Amino acid sequence: MVSYMKKSLGSIAGYGNPDLLPPAEYLAESLCHEDEEVDNCTGCLDPCAEHKEYPSYLNIEMDFPILGSVKPYGxxxxxxxxxxxxxxxxxxxxxxxxxxxxxxxxxxxxxxxxxxxxxxxxxxxxxxxxxxxxxxxxxxxxxxxxxxxxxxxxxxxxxxxxxxxxxxxxxxxxxxxxxxxxxxxxxxNPYKKLILLCSHKKRDKRCGVTAPILAQEFDHVLREKDIGEYDAAVVMVSHIGGHKIAGNVICYINDGTRGVWYGRVKSCHVRIIVEETIINGKIVKDIYRGAMDNSFEKQVKKSFLKW
Known part of the structure; x- marks a missing residue:
């Protein structure tokens, strides 16, 4: 009941509206599985035994729609x-x-x-x-x-x-x-691409706990794919909004002109972010929050919620 109410309130506020997604040509294709226990976004079992889980005490908001939760910025x-x-x-x-x-x-x-x-x-x-x-x-x-x-x-x-x-x-x-x-x-800018992780623990412990776990997994996947620091740098940053939906990740691609925001990112999502966003320039819509202004043509900007 609580989950349904949160989703309904989010819809009333305009969150989750597909119009807030980038044009279809920028969206990565979701993985398809017949097994209900496999996450269509990551391909991992739910729960996943391969990737490190976040501590249960973090109390991350899992129900409210996150699409449209990026405050417009230039x-x-x-x-x-x-x-x-x-x-x-x-x-x-x-x-x-x-x-x-x-x-x-x-x-x-x-x-x-x-x-x-x-x-x-x-x-x-x-x-x-x-x-x-x-x-x-x-x-x-x-x-x-x-x-x-x-x-x-x-x-x-x-x-x-x-x-x-x-x-x-x-x-x-x-x-x-x-x-x-x-x-x-x-x-x-010496970095071709940037992967920014909110690690601001003094602002909210959820970001302080999730960021090091994500950083370790990003480092692992980037090394595996032979992507060096100046090709894609993993950087910790201070508060960007959205601690209730940690982990929070911003990917800057296209020579820093396109900023893609993700929320509720788990270590299971890291590989698909690297493969689809960092390498192919595509958007993983299941965890997409929004983007820096002018990242996409005719971009719709909407954010009322104060995370």
């Missing part, structure tokens, strides 16, 4: 911190770039029609050479900015966040002459 700023867990709200931790960037955005005179997603990440700042600086990835611009410091947050915001969303690849050489850059340098 740009994703990913800050390298070298950690996999952070303060509960990264924008409130003084002294960090996330804090300074949040202040810069709130003080901006000109606002944009889209929202920006800002997350910390486990990436290490290998390109920065300035003390207390960090590397920052920006998508869909598909660039990496190095030597970013908290005191340059306003310049960073004006140069890279407040600008119009790109409609073609960024001309890096053209931007290098801007005096506001200071010591900041930027490069093309």
């Amino acid at each position: 740009r994703h700023i990913i800050i390298a911190t070298g950690s996999s867990d952070w303060a509960k709200k990264i924008e409130q931790e003084q002294g960090t770039f996330a804090y300074s960037l949040s202040k810069a955005e709130s003080n901006a005179i000109q606002s944009k029609t889209w929202k920006n997603l800002v997350t910390n990440s486990s990436l290490v700042s290998v390109h920065s050479t300035v003390t207390d600086a960090c590397d920052v990835l920006i998508l869909p611009d598909n660039i990496l900015v190095a030597n970013v410091t908290a005191d340059k947050a306003n310049d960073f915001y004006q140069l890279f966040v407040q600008t119009d969303l790109p409609t073609e690849p960024i001309d890096i050489d053209l931007m290098k002459d801007d005096s506001r850059l200071g010591q900041m340098k930027f490069f093309k």
